[in-house]
Amino acid sequence: MARQRLRQEDIVRAAIAFIDEFGVQSLSMRRLGMSLEVEAMALYNYVSGREELVSLAVDELIDDLFDDELMQEQPASWEAFLRFVANAMRDLALSHPRMFPLMITQPPEAPWLRPPLRSVRWVDYFLTTLQDYGFSDERTVDAYKAFTSFLLGHLVLEVSAMGIDIASEIDDDAGGGESEGLGDYPTLRRLQTMLADDHSDREFDDGLDDLIERIRATKDA
Amino acid sequence: MARQRLRQEDIVRAAIAFIDEFGVQSLSMRRLGMSLEVEAMALYNYVSGREELVSLAVDELIDDLFDDELMQEQPASWEAFLRFVANAMRDLALSHPRMFPLMITQPPEAPWLRPPLRSVRWVDYFLTTLQDYGFSDERTVDAYKAFTSFLLGHLVLEVSAMGIDIASEIDDDAGGGESEGLGDYPTLRRLQTMLADDHSDREFDDGLDDLIERIRATKDA
DNA sequence: ACCTGAACACCGTTCAAGT
DNA sequence: ACCTGAACACCGTTCAAGT
Numbered sequence: 001m002a003r004q005r006l007r008q009e010d011i012v013r014a015a016i017a018f019i020d021e022f023g024v025q026s027l028s029m030r031r032l033g034m035s036l037e038v039e040a041m042a043l044y045n046y047v048s049g050r051e052e053l054v055s056l057a058v059d060e061l062i063d064d065l066f067d068d069e070l071m072q073e074q075p076a077s078w079e080a081f082l083r084f085v086a087n088a089m090r091d092l093a094l095s096h097p098r099m100f101p102l103m104i105t106q107p108p109e110a111p112w113l114r115p116p117l118r119s120v121r122w123v124d125y126f127l128t129t130l131q132d133y134g135f136s137d138e139r140t141v142d143a144y145k146a147f148t149s150f151l152l153g154h155l156v157l158e159v160s161a162m163g164i165d166i167a168s169e170i171d172d173d174a175g176g177g178e179s180e181g182l183g184d185y186p187t188l189r190r191l192q193t194m195l196a197d198d199h200s201d202r203e204f205d206d207g208l209d210d211l212i213e214r215i216r217a218t219k220d221a
Numbered sequence: 222m223a224r225q226r227l228r229q230e231d232i233v234r235a236a237i238a239f240i241d242e243f244g245v246q247s248l249s250m251r252r253l254g255m256s257l258e259v260e261a262m263a264l265y266n267y268v269s270g271r272e273e274l275v276s277l278a279v280d281e282l283i284d285d286l287f288d289d290e291l292m293q294e295q296p297a298s299w300e301a302f303l304r305f306v307a308n309a310m311r312d313l314a315l316s317h318p319r320m321f322p323l324m325i326t327q328p329p330e331a332p333w334l335r336p337p338l339r340s341v342r343w344v345d346y347f348l349t350t351l352q353d354y355g356f357s358d359e360r361t362v363d364a365y366k367a368f369t370s371f372l373l374g375h376l377v378l379e380v381s382a383m384g385i386d387i388a389s390e391i392d393d394d395a396g397g398g399e400s401e402g403l404g405d406y407p408t409l410r411r412l413q414t415m416l417a418d419d420h421s422d423r424e425f426d427d428g429l430d431d432l433i434e435r436i437r438a439t440k441d442a
Numbered sequence: 443a444c445c446t447g448a449a450c451a452c453c454g455t456t457c458a459a460g461t
Numbered sequence: 462a463c464c465t466g467a468a469c470a471c472c473g474t475t476c477a478a479g480t
Contacts (some may be wrong), residue, residue, distance in 0.1 A: 005462095005463080006463085006464095014296055021354065028452085028453065028454080029453085029454065029455085030452085030453075030454090038464075038465095039464065039465055039466080040454085040455095041455080041456090041457095041464075041465070041466085042463075042464050042465080043463080044455075044456090045452095046418055046464060047462085049454070049455075050453095050455095051281050052456065057274040074265060090392060093394070101322075101326045102376055105322045105326070105379065105381075106383075107383065107384050109384045111381075111383075111417070112382070112413065112416035112417040112440060114378050114381065114382070115377070115378070115381055120403065120406055121406070122411060124406035124407075124408050124409035126383075127386070127408045127409060127412055128408040134240070137411070137412060137415060138415070140412065141415045141416060144416070145424060146428075148374075148376060149371075149374035149375055149378055149424075149428070150370075151374070152373065152374040152377050152378060153369075153370035153371060153372075153373040153374025153375075153377075154374075156325055156336070156373050156374075156377060157335050157336070157369065157370055157373060160325065160326075160328070160329065160332075160335065160336055161332045161333070162332075163328050163332050181339065185341055185342070185345035186345075187249075187345050187348045187349040187352060188341060188345035188348060190404055191358060191361065191362055192333065194358060194359070194362045195333035195344075195362060195365070196331075203366060203370075207367075207370070210435065214424065226444080227444085227445095249471085249472065249473080250472085250473065250474085251471085251472075251473090257446075259446095260445065260446055260447080261473085261474095262445075262447085262474080262475090262476095263445050263446080265473095265474075265475090266443090266444060266445080270473070270474075271472095271473065271474095295459075315446095381458070
């Protein structure tokens with residue numbers, strides 16, 4: 001049969017593709033094996049089990065982001081750096097909406113690694129860069145905390161608004177069922193279209209501007 | 222045997238207790254049945270399946286928060302209201318750390334319901350209250366978006382820092398394994414203790430103060 | 443009306459056996 | 462060294478049967 005040797009990375013990438021398409025709940029060792037034209041049990045030569053596989057999938061995505069986007073060029077300022085990281089992470093979240101909940105939900109390597117920046121390599125790079133731009137230790141840590149908290153809040157909301165059901169592969173009732181039974185909630189009914197208006201891009205940029213403004217204000221205080 | 226009749230609410234509360242203790246991944250219909258001294262298959266008379274059960278568990282917690290905390294008294298100002306809701310939600314998240322990821326990860330009733338305020342009743346009440354304090358339509362919606370995004374960011378991070386593994390019931394390697402292999406990351410190593418310092422309470426309060434300040438600044442603009 | 447027990451089609455994972 | 466096939470202990474869910 002001239003079967004090619006499996007490699008852990010191929011398995012992990014297949015898992016990411018599978019989760020992107022069908023959701024984690026649908027990922028089984030047997031089905032993933034099928035997609036790789038191998039018996040499920042062969043996967044155990046490369047990963048210790050399903051749990052580790054999911055964890056590796058998350059790590060892979062985070063590492064990709066680091067390698068592809070960041071090591072390229074040095075940004076011109078710390079503001080540009082924050083914008084760059086924020087937008088790269090946002091692109092990642094929006095292009096893998098079924099993976100993103102796992103990124104923030106899997107336990108990080110250490111409790112002081114805050115999602116979605118969840119690897120020592122990443123966080124060290126982030127902190128070092130800020131320090132290179134003259135941030136003190138205190139301000140570096142403050143900025144890291146404010147930045148992660150901002151990023152997380154926005155991205156979870158954006159992904160959630162995509163209506164992805166991380167649990168099932170089929171949406172029973174897709175589409176924007178509008179004002180179903182909102183009769184008892186007049187305020188909600190009146191504001192509904194404003195709430196549904198999607199200004200994610202602008203909200204994200206404005207929030208980021210705000211954050212940068214606040215960091216700037218305390219940077220040299 | 223004088224078996225008591227099951228009720229859906231008892232099943233849902235048992236599911237919450239089970240998830241709190243062991244995590245969602247450990248919840249099975251058979252095990253939950255055992256904890257209620259009933260065969261698993263009896264549960265299907267009250268819930269359509271495991272998926273609905275988890276969804277009901279999330280709703281139950283959100284409803285509890287609404288009933289227990291909010292309907293009590295009218296707060297003295299919109300600032301007091303926001304603080305009240307924020308702290309109530311934070312208490313809920315911290316006392317059910319294994320449920321919280323489900324609250325933000327389950328698809329909401331409508332995509333414009335932003336977690337963790339994920340019920341029409343809740344959101345209508347929130348919006349109505351702000352309007353009672355003189356917020357215009359635009360400012361109400363802006364405040365709602367800023368508030369949910371703030372709350373989500375902070376709470377996800379706090380829960381994540383608790384190191385809860387939503388996937389498994391046993392932590393292989395619990396405890397604060399400190400500076401394992403941080404040799405290649407000097408910045409991280411130096412800032413590690415500052416990062417690990419838990420100032421969640423202060424960060425939350427400061428962030429909330431900030432948010433309220435920003436909302437105040439635009440309220441009558 | 444509600445619960446049970448057996449059954450079905452799946453899981454994750456182990457392990458002896460093949461090559 | 463790596464993959465397979467059978468096996469084990471579990472799942473969620475259906476359904477006929479009991480009471």
